[in-house]
Structure formats: C-alpha cells, structure tokens
Amino acid sequence: MKASSRPNGKSKPSFGKVIARVVWMSVKLLIIPVLCVAALIVGLAIGFSVLGDKPMAEVFDMKTWKHMYDLVFAEGA
Template sequence: MTVTTRSSDQKKRASGSSGRTILRILWTSFKILIIPVLCITALIIGLAIGYVVLGDKPLSEVFDAQTWKHMYDLVFAEGS
C-alpha cells in the first residue's frame, strides 16, 4: 500500500515541478522583455509629444520616414 502512495506522491510532485518550471520560464521571459518594450513605447510617445507639442506639426507626420530623414539631414548637414 505504501508503494502506490509513494508513486502517486512522486507523480504529483513531478507535475507540480514542471508547472513551476514553466511559470518560472514565463516570468523570466516577461521580465527580460518588459524593459525593451517599455523603452520603445517611451520613445514613440516622446517623439509624438515632442513633434506635436513643441513642433506644432500634425501627429500623422510623426511616423513618416521622410520627416525623420529630413530631420537627420538638418542635424548632420555639413556646414559651408
């Protein structure tokens, strides 16, 4: 009788252990990915606020590649 009890206890521990391992992997992945996601979100919000509020330009131009190419050209233009 003790043999069946031990095997069932071992099965419960094994299934609980694998569940904890999966949760630990998911939590670690979440912690690793949350920082870059928050940084990219802050960058996008900062670009939008700076361009619209400080630049008095429409929000639709914030995500236009030509806008940022023009900004890059202005900042890194060679002086004459």
C-alpha cells in the same frame, strides 16, 4: 520514532510550473526594453505634435526622419 513519508530525492517540477517560470523570466527580461520603446514613441509623438505644432502622423513618416538627418549631418559653410 516514525520516519517521515516524504521522499528523499528532489521531485521534478510539473510541466506547467516550468512553463510559468519561463514566461515569468521572459516578462522580467523584456519589461524594461518594452517600456523604454513605449516611452520613446510617446515622447516623440508629444514633442513633435505639441511642441512642434505638427500633425502627429508625421512622426512616423520616414521622410521626416530623413529630413532631420540631412539637417543634422549637412555639410554647410
């Protein structure tokens, strides 16, 4: 019987395969948080403009969110 011509040790993966593996792991780790943030932004924009009958640009205005914070946490009688 002839011995196979395969090397017995493990060969190092090429640099391109390592980079591809790192990129793929990064995509797998970041896809859920990115989709959650995108869903939050779309939900805020639709809710504020469709349900609230306000301009969509006001969703991203900091004064709007300060006003909402003051309404929620206001000390009232």
